[in-house]
Amino acid sequence: MIRAGVAAILAAGDDFEVVAEAADGREAVTLARAHRPDVALVDIRMPRLDGLAAAEQIVAAAPGTAVAMLTTFSEDAYVTRALAGGATGFLLKSGDPHELMAGVRAVAGGAAFLSPRVARHVIDGLGRGGRLTREAEARDRVAALTPREREVLGLVGAGLSNPEIAARLHLVEGTVKAYVSTVLDRLGVRNRVQAAIVAYEAGLLH
Structure with a gap:
């Protein structure tokens, strides 16, 4: 029922096409490998293979x-593992349908997306234990970037996709892609969401 509801919401958007639906985690991996969709929207709770493991396998296969996680849970452990596994979106089932569509569009466009409730939860978690140390470390890491790389990091942290950053900075998209790759590598992070967290801790975002 939930899968049918999600498919119906997405099908209502003119820019979406639901190419396949999976009943379990293993089937999700198989269908992603076969169809190579722009976005795989994966439920954390699925039979045979849970969504977190399925997301990791989809990213590899x-x-x-791009992988966006759909869940009713917003615990730190789920968010952390999903991001570490390569997911770039985290959406709550209880969110607004427009939020679901916005999240899938953002992830499809190469940006990262956390639902506002999840983002608030992650940011609140940053305030517990060792925040000052993390902020100092983040500032040191960001200080090692060039001014242009810091500018790109700030826009990545603000949720802009590569084409949007290119338009904002009057650069070609290939150049932006190279900048983003360099920034991720120099910060030692795996994806745009982790980069956004570093940007937040370093004071680039408010």
Whole structure:
């Protein structure tokens, strides 16, 4: 029922096409490998193979497919593991349908997306234990970037996709892609959401 509801919401958007639906985690991996969709929207709670493990396998099997997690839970452990596994979106089932569509669009466009409730939860978690140390470390890491790289990091942290950053900075998209890759590498993070957290801790975002 939930899967049918999500498919119906997405099908209502003119820019969406639901190419396949999976009943369990293993089937999700198989279908992602076969169809290579722009986005795989994966439920954390699925039979046979949970969504977190499925997301990791989809990222490995279909590198061009972005993964967004759909869940009723927003615990730190889920968010942390999902991001570490390569997911770039985290959406709550209880969120507004427009939020679901916005999240899928953002992830499809190469940006990161956390639902506002999840983002608040993550940010609140940053305030517990060792925040000053993390902020100092983040500032040191960001200080090692060039001014242009810091500018790109700030826009990544603000949720802009590569085409949007290119338009904002009057650069070609390929140049922005190279900048983003360099920034992720120099910060030692795996994806745009982790980079956004570093940007927040370093004071680039408010």
